[in-house]
Amino acid sequence: MTPAARLAAAASVLDSIAQGRQPAEAVLKAWGSANRYAGSKDRRAIADRVYKVLRARGRLSWIMGGREDGRALVIGSLHALDGLPLEEIEALHSGDGYGPRPLSKQERARITAGQGELPGWVAAGLPEFVVEDFKATFGERWAEEAHALMAPRAPIDLRVNGAVATVEEVEAELREAGLEPARTPWSQWGLRLPSEPPPNIQALEGFKAGRFEIQDEGSQVVCWLAGAAPGMTVVDYCAGGGGKTLGLAQAMAVPDNGSAVSGMTKGRLVASDVVNKRLENIRPRLERAGVEAELVLIGQNGGGLEDLNGQADLVFVDAPCSGSGTWRRRPEDAWRLTAEEVDRLHGLQVRILGQAARLVKPGGRLVYVTCSMLSRENEASADAFEAAHPEFAPVPILPRSAGEGDHAQRGGGGGTGLGVDASDAGAASAPSTASRSPSPVNGGGFLRDGLGEFTKGHRIRLSPASADTDGFFAAVYERTA
Numbered sequence: 001m002t003p004a005a006r007l008a009a010a011a012s013v014l015d016s017i018a019q020g021r022q023p024a025e026a027v028l029k030a031w032g033s034a035n036r037y038a039g040s041k042d043r044r045a046i047a048d049r050v051y052k053v054l055r056a057r058g059r060l061s062w063i064m065g066g067r068e069d070g071r072a073l074v075i076g077s078l079h080a081l082d083g084l085p086l087e088e089i090e091a092l093h094s095g096d097g098y099g100p101r102p103l104s105k106q107e108r109a110r111i112t113a114g115q116g117e118l119p120g121w122v123a124a125g126l127p128e129f130v131v132e133d134f135k136a137t138f139g140e141r142w143a144e145e146a147h148a149l150m151a152p153r154a155p156i157d158l159r160v161n162g163a164v165a166t167v168e169e170v171e172a173e174l175r176e177a178g179l180e181p182a183r184t185p186w187s188q189w190g191l192r193l194p195s196e197p198p199p200n201i202q203a204l205e206g207f208k209a210g211r212f213e214i215q216d217e218g219s220q221v222v223c224w225l226a227g228a229a230p231g232m233t234v235v236d237y238c239a240g241g242g243g244k245t246l247g248l249a250q251a252m253a254v255p256d257n258g259s260a261v262s263g264m265t266k267g268r269l270v271a272s273d274v275v276n277k278r279l280e281n282i283r284p285r286l287e288r289a290g291v292e293a294e295l296v297l298i299g300q301n302g303g304g305l306e307d308l309n310g311q312a313d314l315v316f317v318d319a320p321c322s323g324s325g326t327w328r329r330r331p332e333d334a335w336r337l338t339a340e341e342v343d344r345l346h347g348l349q350v351r352i353l354g355q356a357a358r359l360v361k362p363g364g365r366l367v368y369v370t371c372s373m374l375s376r377e378n379e380a381s382a383d384a385f386e387a388a389h390p391e392f393a394p395v396p397i398l399p400r401s402a403g404e405g406d407h408a409q410r411g412g413g414g415g416t417g418l419g420v421d422a423s424d425a426g427a428a429s430a431p432s433t434a435s436r437s438p439s440p441v442n443g444g445g446f447l448r449d450g451l452g453e454f455t456k457g458h459r460i461r462l463s464p465a466s467a468d469t470d471g472f473f474a475a476v477y478e479r480t481a
């Protein structure tokens with residue numbers, strides 16, 4: 001394909017992305033299958049252009065006079081992102097072959113007009129209502145947070161399945177496969193791979209054998225902070241694809257012979273969701289990881305888990321959310337989100353929390369998690385739950401203190417995150433509540449030091465700018481009555 005034909009293809013892919021709800025990756029893949037003449041270099045160039053445009057969509061649309069079609073956005077990107085002079089852009093729009101048609105008078109005028117002063121939200125590359133929320137949450141740091149959220153090349157994080165492998169073993173295995181893993185900053189079980197060149201993780205033997213899973217470090221951190229431990233009854237209430245179910249299972253695994261290897265999940269692990277297909281997708285992942293869990297399809301009102309009312313030591317609610325914490329991986333979603341949808345999600349989150357709370361036994365934990373950056377889905381949903389449920393007390397999240405056990409390195413002895421030994425988990429979760437204040441969670445030996453700067457009492461916020469993870473929010477509660 002000529003460079004011009006690639007631009008025309010990118011514009012058409014951008015239009016398809018804008019018209020549907022599919023991830024950009026899926027649309028690009030479908031385009032490649034339908035246009036077999038495109039070679040791998042063509043597909044790569046088209047994908048690069050598409051992502052480049054999606055990350056700067058607001059600014060490009062502004063430059064092109066509010067137009068949102070693929071053609072205009074591509075022209076804007078050649079000018080504003082690639083810095084091409086008008087003549088070169090015109091040469092790429094000669095209309096020859098499969099290239100795009102010549103520039104119109106208006107398009108030419110847009111390019112020669114220059115950008116002028118861009119409003120803050122346009123420069124930040126996020127929808128206007130999102131920028132307002134960022135300003136309220138992050139104060140002076142809002143632009144830095146916005147920039148990191150839309151920045152390219154998010155790393156690929158893996159969670160080593162401590163029940164069957166050590167971090168060192170997986171590290172060596174990845175090196176042998178020609179990859180360059182680094183330890184993640186917060187999770188003791190995390191390994192980080194550069195996104196370029198894109199590693200084919202699923203093709204690796206270790207992946208197929210369940211020795212590691214793809215899981216962003218932020219997602220690992222919230223799993224560890226939940227304080228699941230051997231012997232507990234744990235419900236992953238919004239289990240979705242099961243990423244966190246597997247993390248919770250790892251925290252419930254009892255190492256054999258004091259080593260982290262050959263562990264088994266001890267206790268009862270229930271993964272529920274309202275979408276059966278999602279639960280079905282968990283099955284092969286559980287099998288690969290050697291984890292046993294009950295999969296329960298529940299109704300929108302929580303029906304289906306009545307036998308667990310007041311029985312669970314830990315209920316983990318990874319609620320449906322905007323997914324705005326993952327926009328660096330899926331920038332197209334930023335332009336599909338509306339303020340009305342965020343309001344709807346807020347209402348749903350508070351309702352789901354209320355339903356899930358019924359399952360928690362006295363002295364048990366409830367953990368609220370989102371992968372959102374927005375205060376309306378994070379602090380506001382937690383506030384609403386707290387106001388309606390005085391029987392749940394906030395559990396302080398305290399950073400791990402120096403010198404505590406290093407679970408991933410030595411195996412075992414990681415602690416439960418409940419301030420008790422794993423062997424004591426049953427006793428810790430017995431109704432012992434009365435008037436004592438909940439003991440803090442700290443992620444036991446699953447976390448490294450230093451997370452304190454992201455916590456505020458019983459809440460934690462992680463973001464690409466602050467923690468180099470996807471955006472995550474978690475709040476931890478204990479049922480006191």
Ligand SMILES: C[S@@+](CC[C@H](N)C(=O)[O-])C[C@H]1O[C@@H](n2cnc3c(N)ncnc32)[C@H](O)[C@@H]1O
Nearest residue numbers: 238239240241242243244274275300318319320
């Ligand atoms: C953020 S996703 C969960 C991701 C998953 N925990 C993971 O780590 O892969 C939210 C999930 O909540 C589910 N959900 C939506 N409404 C629900 C409801 N009323 N009760 C329980 N789950 C619900 C969705 O089907 C979706 O799978």
